[in-house]
Amino acid sequence: MTPAHGGAQRRERRSRRWGALRDGLQEFYTGPYRRTFLREQRDEDDLFMIVVLGEALGVPDPAAYxxxxxxxxxxxxxxxxxxxxxxxxxxxxxVACC
Incomplete structure (x- = not known):
């Protein structure tokens, strides 16, 4: 094994360790709030849907165009x-989707 090859292996191992640490910290900090993030995303998507469909639902929309x-x-x-x-x-x- 050449010295350059050994250095590449060490860098790869270090990169995997940092990646595992990063993933672990992300899970630690975001895990308890995952349900909250999903609920907020759903609410935001619902608002977007109302904005886009507002004119079709009878809500005056100045940006309907x-x-x-x-x-x-x-x-x-x-x-x-x-x-x-x-x-x-x-x-x-x-629209008859049902």
Whole structure:
């Protein structure tokens, strides 16, 4: 084994150790708050959905022209959203997802 090869192995081992330490610290600090982060992300996604679908739901939206471009991005999650917020059927006349 050449000295350069031994140095590469040490660097690789050190890199793995630092990676394991980093992963452990990330889990230590974020683990207890994972559920809170997921809830906040869900709430933020719900707000985004309302902003994008606001005009279709009858809410006046001065930026409807721009938010209409985002409609294709939310169609995939539309059914999960309206059932999660307590609307049993699609609130939009032109979208029948159920």
């Amino acid at each position: 721009y938010s209409a471009e985002l409609l294709p991005a939310v169609w995939d999650d539309f059914h999960a959203w309206h059932t999660r917020v307590g609307i049993p059927r699609s609130p939009l006349d032109h």
